[in-house]
Amino acid sequence: MELKNDLTYINDILLRFGIYVYDRxxxxxxxxxxMEIQELHRNGLITKEEYLNSILxxxxxMAEEQ
Known part of the structure; x- marks a missing residue:
């Protein structure tokens, strides 16, 4: 699986578990x-690599938005 450096990568992970996140x-x-990624990791549902890439x-x- 090729890692993407954008939110599509994270959305793909969340969608695997039926999680949709939307806010204006x-x-x-x-x-x-x-929060959702942390919860998935805490419960052992995603790999450490997926977790770390997502948090990065x-x-x-977040730094760009502020």
Missing amino acids: DMVNRLMLMK IINGR
């Missing part, structure tokens, strides 16, 4: 995505 405000959307992408986008 991008910062809120990113925070919700981060989210943190980078």
Whole structure:
């Protein structure tokens, strides 16, 4: 699986579990995505690599938005 450096990568992970995240405000959307990714990782449903890549992408986008 090729890793993408954008939110599509994270949405693909979330969609595997039927999770849809939408909010008009991008910062809120990113925070919700981060919480969902953390919960999936905490429950052992995603790999450490998927978790770390997702958090890196989210943190980078949050820095851009602020």
